[in-house]
Amino acid sequence: MVKIQTSKEITPKIYAYTTPKNLDNEGWIKIGYTERDVKKRIKEQTHTAQVTTDILWSEKAEYLTEPDKGETFKDHDFHHFLKFHDVERRPKTEWFYFNGEPDRAKHLFDKFVVHDVSDYQPGQGQDYVLRQEQEAAVEQTAAYMAENPSGKYLWNAKPRFGKTLATYDLICRTQAQSVLIVTNRPAIANSWFDDFNKFIAGKTNYKFVSESDSLKDRPVLSRKDYMDYVLSHLDETEEMGQIAFLSLQDLKGSIFLGGRHNKLKWVTDTVWDLLVIDEAHEGVDTFKTDTAFNQIKRKFTLHLSGTPFKALAKGDFSADQIFNWSYADEQKAKLNWERESEKENPYESLPQLNLFTYQMSQMIGERVADGVQLDGENVDYAFDLNEFFSTDESGKFVYEQAVKNWLGTLSTNEKYPFSTKELRNELKHTFWLLDRVASAKALKALLEEHPIYENYKIVLAAGDGRMSEEDDRVKLKALDVVREAIQTNDKTITLSVGQLTTGVTIPEWSAVLMLSNIKSPALYMQAAFRAQNPHSWRDNKGNHYRKENAYIFDFAPERTLQLFDEFANNLSLATVSGGGTTTTREENIRELLNFFPVIAEDHEGKMVKIDAKSVLTIPRQIKAKEVLKGTSKNSYLLSPYFK
DNA sequence: GAGTCAATTCGAAGTCACAT
DNA sequence: ATGTGACTTCGAATTGACTC
Secondary structure, three states: OOOOOOOOOOOEEEEEEOOOOHHHHOOEEEEEEEOHHHHHHHHHHHHHHHHOEEEEEEEEEEEEOOOOOOOOOOHHHHHHHHOOOEEOOOOOOOEOOOOOOOEEEEEEEEHHOOOOOOOOOOOOOOOOOOOHHHHHHHHHHHHHHHOOOOOOOEEEEEEEEHHHHHHHHHHHHHHHOEEEEOOOOOHHHHHHHHHHHHHHHHOOOOOEEOOOOOOOOOOEHHHHHHHHHHOOOOOOOOOOOOOEEEEEHHHHEEEHHHEEEEEOHHHHHHHHHEEEEOOOOOOOOOOHHHHHHHHHEEEEEEEEOOHHHHHHHHOOOOHHHHHEEEEEHHHHHHHOOOOOOOOOOOOOOOOEEEEEEEOOHHHHHHHHOOEEEEEEEEOOOOOOOOHHEEEEEOOOOOOOHHHHHHHHHHHHHOOOOOOOOOOOOHHOOOEEEEHHHHHHHHHHHHHHHOHHHHEEEEEEEEEOOOOOOOOOOOOHHHHHHHHHHHHHHHOOOEEEOOOOOOOOOOOOOOOEEEEOOOOOOOHHHHHHHHHHOEEEOOOOOOOOOOOOOOEEEEOOHHHHHHHHHHHHHHOOOHHHHHHOOHHHHHHHHHHHHHHOOEEEEEOOOOOOOOOOOHHHHHHHHHHHHHHHOOOOHHHHHHHHOOO
8 A cells, every 4th residue: 555645744843942041042033933842842852962942822823813914923023123223133033132031023923913013113203302403404394395395405514413303303394205215335224223223213104214234233114014014004094104215227227217127117107205315415416317317207396415516516406505604613512502591512423523634755755756847847747646656567566665654754763643642542543534445455454464553454345255266265345344453453543445435424433545636626525524424432340432533634735725625615605616705715725725624744744733824825836736746747747666 | 829618437326137 | 135247328638620
């Protein structure tokens, strides 16, 4: 007799247990899945290690209500559900942290099996009070929106203005139900979600919907999650708001928006109450982006940017469509805060920026410093940072000796930032911006063998983060690498090319070294503001400190001063694109200099404070000198001296 | 010759699709 | 699921042609 049996009865179950004797696991609960006997299964996992276990509960892994009543599920589905309730999970394991509330695990399980998703994204529900300028921005925008329901508005606000929170406040105040946030830099999704989670989630009916890669470990809803949520709440009268976050690249890839992939149909199907374009200076204003935006049906559009040079120069916005909050505004507010006020000065924690600019030629060798005689005048060599840090095919610096000299000078001559122990202690974590990935790699190699800099952990946040082809180290997100390095090292140097220059916050950074020739004021200032994040800390004696000053070290004075001029003038409508009189331009620069002093080397190499007139005249003087030299290539001038 | 503008080149970042 | 490589897009800088 042949015995044929194709089926076996199984009982899918979810179980939860703790290991009370194991202190490492205190507060942690293991939640797993089995189709067999629970006790046996748990014993399999633990008996080798002689751990005592305490089974909390085990339940059928079966949904109890429609839409899939009677269907079974796996532990993954429940783990996913836990994520939405901010339950901490040990990465890559099935251990979850229920601090002292083991009952909560069962409680959540009971909710899960009946599709109760009412508490998705519980949030922290913190209260907040907008700073006066955030309030002003929201108020003005809301007023403009009421008058011009299909208009647009620009927040020309420096980094740290708090645009995410202010935007959320605007959303709540105007009761926009469907909001779409797009940006060219998906990495900043984190800060959007952080503020959402802290202040908005839980208190409102808004849900944060995003499938951005940078948020994959956070409790954000996918599009599908959101639709499930909406479908299961159709009978409720309350409105459900959604805040959807998309990257521009993703958006433009959609076939409905000019791309080639069949996705994101829902974006064009929705009429959005508000479209927010974050970092509105990047990747927008191109043909593709415009066509994509034209397909998006929306009422109001809000542009956010700290450096909208282009938009202002083009005159895209009129004066009543702009809210301005500049660095000078902020520092003025800091200075003028009423001491008598009951409230603590909210600007106190925002450091002042200081710009030190050096003549590179003075640092690398006598002969270059001498310059050449032209019409009886001493003229410096035009210096090109990109050329200076250029590399050959083998990944070595072309002017390796010169770069070594420069590193040496930087760490010995007392006017430079890394010259003494005291100075180095002030600048524990710095950000160095270079031009090319190869240069960053070469510099990393040099720094690591240099006696002074070897005490620093050098983080390479450029390219794919690998030093060579053979280096098969796990590729981590640059941001995580930097954070970890700062956690575990006393001193760090982060070398970067383009990464981490916009939108990220590393509070520990106290200085930025500009080693690249960037001439775009937007990029330059974005990078410069990386050092201006508030930060406070405690030393090992228990004394508290706060970051008071942030520094920018620059090695191309003429370029820098020109950028400074643009920074002072081209972010305000009156003086954009060379507008306004010389006096008003100087006035703007003078005001900015009050809060953002520039210290530069003079002819004798002494460090002096630059005044407003010099900012305007020095670049022209240097430019005139370049004209004298004719069309000679910088590399031609440099080569004989460095080789 | 000086200044302006378009074309070209290059590197970086992000996404998609495929493989394991 | 996770990682790798190809592909796409964009911005900046450089180059070269054109105009005055």
